[in-house]
Amino acid sequence: MAKIATRKLNLWYGDFHALKDVNASFEPKKITAIIGPSGCGKSTLLRVFNRMNDLIEGVRTDGEVLIDGANILDPCADLVALRKKVGMVFQRPNPFPLSIYENIIFGERIHGAGITRDELDGIVEKSLKDVLLWDELKDRLQAPALSLSLEQKQRLCIARLIAVRPDVLLMDEPCSTLDPQATARIEELMRELKNNYTIIIVTHNMQQAARISDDAGFMLLGELIEFGKTDQLFTAPQDRRTEDYITGRYG
Amino acid sequence: MERHFDQELKELNEDILKMGALAEEAIYKSVEALKNRDQGMAKSVIDNDALVDQLELAIDEKCIDFIARYQPMAKDLRFITTGMKINAELERIADIAVDIAQRTLELVDKPLLKPLVDIPKLTAVAQKMVKAAIDSFVRADIALARQVLSSEPEANELRNLIHQELVDDYMVKDSSSTPRAVQLLLIARFLERICDHTTNIAEDVIYMVQAEVVKHHPEKLKKEN
Numbered sequence A: 001m002a003k004i005a006t007r008k009l010n011l012w013y014g015d016f017h018a019l020k021d022v023n024a025s026f027e028p029k030k031i032t033a034i035i036g037p038s039g040c041g042k043s044t045l046l047r048v049f050n051r052m053n054d055l056i057e058g059v060r061t062d063g064e065v066l067i068d069g070a071n072i073l074d075p076c077a078d079l080v081a082l083r084k085k086v087g088m089v090f091q092r093p094n095p096f097p098l099s100i101y102e103n104i105i106f107g108e109r110i111h112g113a114g115i116t117r118d119e120l121d122g123i124v125e126k127s128l129k130d131v132l133l134w135d136e137l138k139d140r141l142q143a144p145a146l147s148l149s150l151e152q153k154q155r156l157c158i159a160r161l162i163a164v165r166p167d168v169l170l171m172d173e174p175c176s177t178l179d180p181q182a183t184a185r186i187e188e189l190m191r192e193l194k195n196n197y198t199i200i201i202v203t204h205n206m207q208q209a210a211r212i213s214d215d216a217g218f219m220l221l222g223e224l225i226e227f228g229k230t231d232q233l234f235t236a237p238q239d240r241r242t243e244d245y246i247t248g249r250y251g
Numbered sequence B: 001m002e003r004h005f006d007q008e009l010k011e012l013n014e015d016i017l018k019m020g021a022l023a024e025e026a027i028y029k030s031v032e033a034l035k036n037r038d039q040g041m042a043k044s045v046i047d048n049d050a051l052v053d054q055l056e057l058a059i060d061e062k063c064i065d066f067i068a069r070y071q072p073m074a075k076d077l078r079f080i081t082t083g084m085k086i087n088a089e090l091e092r093i094a095d096i097a098v099d100i101a102q103r104t105l106e107l108v109d110k111p112l113l114k115p116l117v118d119i120p121k122l123t124a125v126a127q128k129m130v131k132a133a134i135d136s137f138v139r140a141d142i143a144l145a146r147q148v149l150s151s152e153p154e155a156n157e158l159r160n161l162i163h164q165e166l167v168d169d170y171m172v173k174d175s176s177s178t179p180r181a182v183q184l185l186l187i188a189r190f191l192e193r194i195c196d197h198t199t200n201i202a203e204d205v206i207y208m209v210q211a212e213v214v215k216h217h218p219e220k221l222k223k224e225n
Helices: A042-048 A079-085 A100-111 A117-130 A150-162 A180-193 A206-212 A230-235 A240-246 B004-036 B039-070 B074-107 B118-138 B142-171 B175-210 B218-224
Strands: A004-013 A016-026 A031-035 A059-067 A086-089 A168-172 A198-202 A215-220 A223-229
Touching: A004 A042, A016 A042, A016 A059, A016 A223, A031 A042, A031 A206, A042 A168, A042 A198, A079 A086, A079 A100, A086 A150, A100 A117, A100 A150, A117 A150, A150 A168, A150 A180, A180 A198, A180 A206, A198 A206, A206 A230, A215 A230, A215 A240, A223 A230, A223 A240, A230 A240, A230 B074, A240 B074, B004 B039, B004 B074, B004 B118, B004 B175, B039 B074, B074 B118, B074 B175, B118 B142, B118 B175, B142 B175
Parallel strands: A031 A198, A031 A215, A086 A168, A168 A198
Antiparallel strands: A004 A016, A004 A059, A215 A223
């Protein structure tokens, strides 16, 4: 069964129709990339999956978004539980102005109750190990997170997410501020993480989408034009608009 | 506005066309040399092969450079990868023309074994297939590529006829004819190999145009014929 499935998903920002009848299935423990020109609705789609768009005034949605079979657009959906289950990594890493340690256990402090110091230490160690930062940072866990390099900050943000044991990681241009070496290392990390998580990434970098994703979708003007296996989409797209975009002839 | 990218693709297309023209010329001259017992022409085919080799390397280099700089996708990626493969096929075709020229040099100073009838016929089929294969690539013409594939049985049949005639009517009956008959047998085999290379080109063109792999999948060709 798909981890996430959208059924006739529509979204409006006031009068602006930002997502139009989007139907897609996101497979568990796979990386799915969403590509498309600026303003095509790809980040909006990503933010639907943990209802981040709810924070924007005038947003209206229609249709269904099923995660593990449950419609998260249901007004009764538990948003705290949803955002624990579906975490998000942003374009610019955004650690809190706290220590490295406090950043990682921040979620636990919100979601967890009665957790012991030893358990917190264990979560910090495991989360940092999962993002391959433990060896670098184990001796300076109390240092301010803001003192880290950009790449370390992005890894820390991923560690902060996985500390609350989500199922799905949403990544909105996670490497756009990183240099090519740091980008390559984050991509390697994503490949490791997909063994345990369902990852959906929005990226402008088509080569990145081609390199790391299993499935890929192309969006244009709020529509999901094409969705399928990444190798198929990048070697033999079925829709002329996809072909024009990925060969740089769009517009 | 034409992009630099498109300009480079166009240049690559022209280079492959040039490679095709060189290969076609090599086949024509090698068989003309055989028919006219023209030693000079046979030698010119052998000498010109260096040009073909040079162009093959230049095209390969351009393709690799293009991939490195532009990371082409979709139809551009299929064009470049197909272009590289067709480049190699054309170089092999030109090499085979050299083989024919070398066999011709073995024959020119010996008495004619028999009037050449079926070898020119097979040559005509091979030349037609080479031309159609190159044109199908340049024009991205699937129908023409399929026409190349459907010509293969004719080439095989002609080669078998030549083989049968040379063995049964000459080699078996008169062993002194064997050295010359073997050269002609080889030439027929070379011409048929040229036809095989054109079918590879045609299969690559079908992949380039419609992203369908028909190579080693004869059922796909039958289904659509």
